[in-house]
Amino acid sequence: MGQLWIGLRRNRKAFIGLAIVLLILLVALAAPLLTEYNPAARTGRPHQPPSAEHILGTTRLGQDVWARLIYGAQTSLAVGFAAGLLITVVGTTLGIVAGYRGGKTDEVISFFTNMVLVVPNLPLLLVIASFVGQAGPMVIALILGLTSWAWGARVTRAETLSVKQRDFVKAAEMMGEPQWRIMAFEILPNVFSIVGINFIGSVIFAVITEATLEFLGLGDPNVISWGTMLYNAQKASALSVGAWWDILAPCLALALLGIGLSLLNFAVDEIANPRLRTGGRLARWTSLVKSGEGRL
């Protein structure tokens, strides 16, 4: 953990990624301070282009796009992190149990994991969501959590298999520690970087998928989120009537959040897997070669 933190501080990708995510988080939390408008209320004429009054213009219903964007950020972030957490908890638990217990347990869990991996995720979500009706954000988070853990379970299991062979696990087994303690206190801390990658990856996935489901008309259109902004804008044919701000605002917000989270994810990956790292030592090496201090 300590190492992870030091690595994060030195890594430029991590720094930029974290800055982006924190910025969006801050804007979301401070939404009431950053706009005077009620995001749900009609506060102007329909489809007004950006102006001093409405800095990102208005929707077809005359709502303020900036207000919807920053209040919507709350929903997107909440769903992203809640679903990401759920996906990670389920995936990590199943992965560690399968990897550590082995035998029949492993066979059963792995079979289901592989099965979930070959049933295409979005079509499955569409069917479930369509039966749920107009799903609120937290229902979407729950559905995502219950259907999207397979990838995490698979990679955690693989990592557990290798950690299981190490001496300290063997030692704990000799001391007669109960299995759950070994899994929770010996294995889990040692697969932490995989869990981290899984978590950030799942948050990205959840944010994107929530937006997609809502865009496809499976969300509750009265909720204010980036996905429903897209849905309403698309339904209002915003692009063909030239109201680009209505659709580009949530687009850019989603892209920015996605990029921030991905940068973080790649940074964690690089820290966990030193071979992928290219940073400081290489720059130093290059300058040494250039100054004639040595060669290959």
Next chain:
Amino acid sequence: MSDALLSVSNLTIDYIGAETDFRAVDDVSFDVAPGEVFGLAGESGCGKSTIAFAVSRLHAPPALIRKGSQIRLAGRDVLRLNRKDLADFRWREVAMVFQSAMNSLNPVLRIEEQFYDVLRTHTGCTRNEARARTAEMLKLVDIKPERMRDYPHQFSGGMRQRIVIAICLALDPKLVVMDEPTTALDVVVQREILQRIDELRRQRGFSVLFITHDLGLMVQFCDRIGVMLSGKMVEQGPSEAIFRAPQHDYTKRLWASFPSLKGGVLG
């Protein structure tokens, strides 16, 4: 000095870190005469492989061969070779057997193909000429030539290492570097392979730079030995002398930690 085949002098190699460097090889000098077997001994991590890599210029960043280092082979300044000369120099002059027998052959190419790419690159020969040469080399190491159409996974570990040795000798190099060539193999196979290498060396006259941490093997197999301790060469000389009258404390301790040697090998 001038009659040495390989002459390494003041070789210093660092692994560059983000802030500090790690000196893996520190001012090492030694010579290997034509036809000689020179052994590099020392515990794991003391820099043996780092030297072996430097001889064929195989290092990649963050390794850095410091200025002032010199490696000469058959009169050529290895560290000054340009790209084209280096490609030509590799394998024709210095061939190499790597540590893990299981992993030195490309799993997705047929054995034949792994001979052919060396032969074509260096001699420009046709596929048929390459096949003839491959068959000849495989026979040298007791592997049926028909099996050149097989893939590496179809051979045992010992056979794979013999195939690697056959590939090494395909161009009749002057020096073969062997980095712990038998570590991954069991004892019987290990003997077999070393004996075969010894015979081949006598027939063909190449020199060997032999690296191992197994001192028993080393004393038996090498004409001269250099002993390394954390990057430095602390002692070198004929095997007999190093074994019977070690000068350096570390060498003495190294011998002491292998008590079985006294009776078994030279007795």
Next chain:
Amino acid sequence: MPFLLRRILFYLAAFVAAATINFFLPRLMPGDPVALMFSSAASELPPESLEALKLTFGFVDGPLWKQYLTYLSSIFTGDLGVSVKYFPLPVTDLLGRALLWTVGLVGTATLVSFVLGSFLGMVAAWRRGSRLDVVLSVSAIFATSIPAVVTSLVALFVFGFTLGWFPTGYAHDPALDPSFSLAFFASVAHHAILPLITLCFVLTGGFTVTMRNNMINLLGQDYVVMARAKGLSDRRVMVWYAARNALLPTVSSLAIALGTVLGGSLVTEVVFNYPGLGNTLYQAILARDYPVIQGQLLVMTAAMLVSNFIVDVSYVLLDPRLKGSG
């Protein structure tokens, strides 16, 4: 071949699992499943068609297992019911027509981006740390982290509406009837370019990153170092020793990526109003046309399983260790 046979059995199980979800989902929801699924149908369909539809989905008198078997047997005889919105069009016809467009679009996009992405990943890994590597890696991160909805909408806005280079919807000029004429094919190609480029943009980055990471992990392998020691050209080492081996894990990750590919194509089709599965589905969702929504899961799963099987076969062809040996 036992390996492939095992996979086929597994895929069959996965398909049944998808069907099982379809079967239980309406029955797990609160309220009457029949009313839930056919609420709109009841008013629009003739009574005897509604009865047939109920039978197809296993709503028969009898215990649950009997209903389940009824449903499975209708699926395996290729009966997915009729569309409520486009009554009396059978779901299989509706989806089959759409599938053609989707397969064309997705197949091309996957192939192009896999080849391109793997190539870029190979080059980036081989020259890791160089400026080229940094540029490729960072662009790949950006491209993969932007949702397909966003990419599609922005592409449509910029190249369709603003610049006017490409049509803003549909798969061919509606004035042209489908035929084997040059004009028709030209129109199809012209309409496909923008969705294709968008999908490739979404997909290529992922393959680049996968290939780069796999390859970097392989560069330290003894056989790669030995290939360099052999004096082979850089190109030969990069392609035939490093990349050729790194391709194996990349191909197996392709199987997992196919889910994302299908998902991405659904969205892209909706945005570009492309008459594939995605768009059909979108219309079905808006109309709560449940037979179509359920049918698409089965069709998509089948498509996914077939593509997975193709990946399995190419894996076997690429890895000599799987050939011949049990």
